[in-house]
Amino acid sequence: MSRKKNFDPNQVLIRAVELFWKKGYANTSLNDLVEYLGINRFSLYSTYGDKKSLYLLSLNYYIDNYSVPALESLSLGEPSLSALEDYFDYFSKLQYKQTSGCFVQNAILELSLTDEQVSLAGKRLYSLILSGFCHVLKSAKEHHEIASDEDIEKISHFLLVQIQGIRVLGKAKQYKAMEDAVSIIGQYIDSLKVKERS
Amino acid sequence: MSRKKNFDPNQVLIRAVELFWKKGYANTSLNDLVEYLGINRFSLYSTYGDKKSLYLLSLNYYIDNYSVPALESLSLGEPSLSALEDYFDYFSKLQYKQTSGCFVQNAILELSLTDEQVSLAGKRLYSLILSGFCHVLKSAKEHHEIASDEDIEKISHFLLVQIQGIRVLGKAKQYKAMEDAVSIIGQYIDSLKVKERS
DNA sequence: ATTATTCCTGAATGATTGTTTAGTTATATA
């Protein structure tokens, strides 16, 4: 019936994620986008809407395709506490490669005061992360790896702060501080384990 | 010899801090600045240089006049561990009022990848914070409040991550998560104390 | 009072911003 697009909207959206992630919203111009995405301005508007729409699409794509997969090992099956330690080790190593930090964190700091949609995306990611943490801790409690009176929600909140702090220091290239922190977080997680009777 | 300025450059700089802190660099236009500072465009340029110069002046003014005073109780005299707990309590409460988060953290996430001066300002603040933490821990060690084999630098790095994480969640209005984290940080600090013999 | 210096005002600069329009090209169906 009609002409086909000469580009894959999904592939181009990934490029938009990369650019907004690296440069932020205000500092990414439409010229930047047109150049980096490799499509025409009009195609951009007709496919994704205006700049803010494309940004929000990118942000949510990031959550679904970058953040969520990293949480999988926490969310599936009946993980033990070591899954948590692995997750933090994974994250601290990730900071060396992902020099742009966390897209969602960048977005919250830049726009959450003025854009409700950004604020909502942030809340969505935090819920997903907390679910992952809670799932591990619940599983650990059921297997008597941690004490039955531990406050799972509270610990998860604490761990969420760790993730956010690590990503900030990663972006600031404070790698030593970051790794020292991860080491102590590991100690903390260990300290949750019930002592075996000898 | 010449005409006097009819504004106080220091007072106006404080206004610039407020605006850049709240809106970020890219999203603050010169029109915004002229309006909010209450001085003419030309006066702005002749007094502070261009937009980026004013931003950097604002950022460093913030460090010296907002961050440093908050660290005083950690840096003076021979503080005990309770000074650390007070500091974190103070910070968690601050998030309800300072809805713009930490100006330096905002700056790092927005500009550290492209602006060396911003990166340096970040490093300067982190050094100041770490000095404060180390000073408290060293004092606590000398008073045998904590064990002599505790790694003071490592603990300070861990605490720096806490501050960064708290400020992110504060800006995201995740107050419950933030306060739960502060509670566990308090437990952690307590756990450093050497047990009294009974 | 005169002069030299600096500041203030308001307009204008050219460049860049996000967005849209008009005209052309390609494709799927009839």
Add this chain to the structure above:
DNA sequence: TATATAACTAAACAATCATTCAGGAATAAT
């Protein structure tokens, strides 16, 4: 093959961007 539909291209839009200019006003020293 003809037609309807939608995507393509390139140019243009008004608005806003950061920065600067020219001319008048105020101040301190002579």
